Amino acid sequence: xxxxxxxxxxxxxxxxxxxxxxxxxxxxxxxxxxxxxxxxxxxxxxxxxxxxxxxxxxxxxxxxxxxxxxxxxxxxxxxxxxxxxxxxxxxxxxxxxxxxxxxxxxxxxxxxxxxxxxxxxxxxxxxxxxxxxxxxxxxxxxxxxxxxxxxxxxxxxxxxxxxxxxxxxxxxxxxxxxxxxxxxxxxxxxxxxxxxxxxxxxxxxxxxxxxxxxxxxxxxxxxxxxxxxxxxxxxxxxxxxxxxxxxxxxxxxxxxxxxxxxxxxxxxxxxxxxxxxxxxxxxxxxxxxxxxxxxxxxxxxxxxxxxxxxxxxxxxxxxxxxxxxxxxxxxxxxxxxxxxxxxxxxxxxxxxxxxxxxxxxxxxxxxxxxxxxxxxxxxxxxxxxxxxxxxxxxxxxxxxxxxxxxxxxxxxxxxxxxxxxxxxxxxxxxxxxxxxxxxxxxxxxxxxxxxxxxxxxxxxxxxxxxxxxxxxxxxxxxxxxxxxxxxxxxxxxxxx
Numbered sequence: 001x002x003x004x005x006x007x008x009x010x011x012x013x014x015x016x017x018x019x020x021x022x023x024x025x026x027x028x029x030x031x032x033x034x035x036x037x038x039x040x041x042x043x044x045x046x047x048x049x050x051x052x053x054x055x056x057x058x059x060x061x062x063x064x065x066x067x068x069x070x071x072x073x074x075x076x077x078x079x080x081x082x083x084x085x086x087x088x089x090x091x092x093x094x095x096x097x098x099x100x101x102x103x104x105x106x107x108x109x110x111x112x113x114x115x116x117x118x119x120x121x122x123x124x125x126x127x128x129x130x131x132x133x134x135x136x137x138x139x140x141x142x143x144x145x146x147x148x149x150x151x152x153x154x155x156x157x158x159x160x161x162x163x164x165x166x167x168x169x170x171x172x173x174x175x176x177x178x179x180x181x182x183x184x185x186x187x188x189x190x191x192x193x194x195x196x197x198x199x200x201x202x203x204x205x206x207x208x209x210x211x212x213x214x215x216x217x218x219x220x221x222x223x224x225x226x227x228x229x230x231x232x233x234x235x236x237x238x239x240x241x242x243x244x245x246x247x248x249x250x251x252x253x254x255x256x257x258x259x260x261x262x263x264x265x266x267x268x269x270x271x272x273x274x275x276x277x278x279x280x281x282x283x284x285x286x287x288x289x290x291x292x293x294x295x296x297x298x299x300x301x302x303x304x305x306x307x308x309x310x311x312x313x314x315x316x317x318x319x320x321x322x323x324x325x326x327x328x329x330x331x332x333x334x335x336x337x338x339x340x341x342x343x344x345x346x347x348x349x350x351x352x353x354x355x356x357x358x359x360x361x362x363x364x365x366x367x368x369x370x371x372x373x374x375x376x377x378x379x380x381x382x383x384x385x386x387x388x389x390x391x392x393x394x395x396x397x398x399x400x401x402x403x404x405x406x407x408x409x410x411x412x413x414x415x416x417x418x419x420x421x422x423x424x425x426x427x428x429x430x431x432x433x434x435x436x437x438x439x440x441x442x443x444x445x446x447x448x449x450x451x452x453x454x455x456x457x458x459x460x461x462x463x464x465x466x467x468x469x470x471x472x473x474x475x476x477x478x479x480x481x482x483x484x485x486x487x488x489x490x491x492x493x494x495x496x
Contacts, residue, residue, distance in 0.1 A: 129162030249280030256284030414450030432456025
């Protein structure tokens with residue numbers, strides 16, 4: 001459980017929907033300049049598509065995108081002319097907080113690895129802190145991976161918001177971790193070196209004369225005979241990256257969320273990439289953010305399909321992004337977990353229990369091949385993914401000692417949906433009597449329903465001719481106008 005809040009980016013012009021919504025077809029590589037516009041239906045709900053050569057009322061246009069051959073970037077996501085280290089492979093990681101695994105067994109680690117690997121994730125970044133029991137869980141994770149004889153990898157991500165780093169002896173734990181697993185068959189390597197990362201750490205000196213010297217001492221001076229490929233998440237001005245020779249790259253932790261009341265964009269990524277010539281850039285992708293503690297009580301804006309929009313932006317810019325790290329597998333306290341709720345929660349049960357997010361993994365699975373290769377997988381089975389909050393954003397809790405989360409007004413009372421369709425169909429998204437219906441093409445389309453004003457149960461349907469498939473979601477996805485006992489801005493996620 002951790003967060004660093006970066007300063008808000010100054011943006012002189014923000015388009016309400018600046019990111020690209022790609023219509024993905026099986027014949028993606030053969031499409032020819034088919035320009036599309038995403039339109040909102042008259043009831044404000046379903047997003048559909050039509051050629052731009054048809055008249056479009058300006059007030060109805062939400063976004064524009066182009067269907068282009070793989071590798072060609074839509075104009076809304078033009079990359080920096082500065083390329084990062086092109087020799088590194090395209091890899092996708094998931095941030096796994098060891099501090100939330102006190103009750104794990106090797107079998108639990110095994111199940112997590114099998115699940116993550118099945119979705120196309122290449123490795124877990126094992127976030128390790130100061131708890132004395134964490135080294136044994138790291139050992140369990142590596143043992144589980146080895147027992148599976150799997151290509152799935154692991155690497156250490158040192159949580160410097162927890163670990164001390166002011167004296168030379170503070171480096172011993174980091175060096176021990178690296179040396180213990182440097183030659184493990186499931187250790188993640190980059191360019192022949194042991195990959196290591198951090199959360200925070202830009203003030204650490206380990207008793208040396210500078211931060212740069214401190215980190216060289218901690219992770220590069222004999223920690224591994226193979227060398228260490230160091231890609232930390234430091235919360236500093238990217239313009240200072242050239243000062244740090246220890247960096248082989250940098251991880252933009254906060255790049256996965258808008259840092260204000262606007263849609264996700266590529267601005268923060270751009271600022272990192274521009275200052276990492278010849279080095280690697282690791283971007284973050286995250287579906288949600290809500291935390292509700294005395295010490296931190298806020299949301300990041302996740303409206304307008306944050307998860308999909310983020311991945312589409314990264315795919316459009318895949319030429320300048322080396323790695324993507326999913327934030328996170330199991331940070332229950334900040335509500336951005338995509339793995340099963342199975343670890344020890346950090347007193348987050350009030351907003352986490354009953355809010356399974358694993359359906360997002362299947363949607364991520366669709367995007368990962370496109371990031372790695374530039375080609376989207378063929379859709380052979382219809383899938384629908386729906387998510388949203390279960391309470392009104394303005395509802396006042398009846399018995400919560402804490403106030404509404406900061407930024408609560410950044411979010412609207414909508415249901416967000418993504419459909420993967422194997423062929424064109426009529427799609428309906430409904431919550432009780434409030435519905436919206438429109439034709440959808442083969443491929444990926446996005447939909448929204450709202451603003452919701454009544455208590456209702458979410459459903460959807462896909463119709464082709466006279467055949468209708470109705471999706472009623474597991475355990476009942478319900479939105480209510482009743483006042484919550486305590487504030488809960490977590491997302492309910494379901495799929496068919």
